[in-house]
Amino acid sequence: MRIDKYLKVSRLIIRRTIANELCNNGKVLINNKVAKPSTEVKENDVITLILGNKKITTKVLKLLPYAKKKDADDMYQIISSDEIKS
Numbered sequence: 001m002r003i004d005k006y007l008k009v010s011r012l013i014i015r016r017t018i019a020n021e022l023c024n025n026g027k028v029l030i031n032n033k034v035a036k037p038s039t040e041v042k043e044n045d046v047i048t049l050i051l052g053n054k055k056i057t058t059k060v061l062k063l064l065p066y067a068k069k070k071d072a073d074d075m076y077q078i079i080s081s082d083e084i085k086s
């Protein structure tokens with residue numbers, strides 16, 4: 001599954017266009033490598049999101065083509081959520 005779609009389906013990012021922008025600006029890492037919107041994500045990958053002054057690291061648990069709100073939380077596990085100091 002593409003990373004931009006995964007971020008939307010898992011509800012880590014609300015809109016796919018925003019997920020695309022984050023990827024294009026180098027704010028999404030998969031296994032510590034910068035991801036493009038079309039980069040494929042697999043189970044057990046580690047995704048790092050840099051959102052403003054926050055850095056969120058998650059592990060992919062499931063890949064679902066679509067998910068209801070209650071099922072979206074089962075798609076990932078948050079490993080860490082830190083503030084970035086300037």
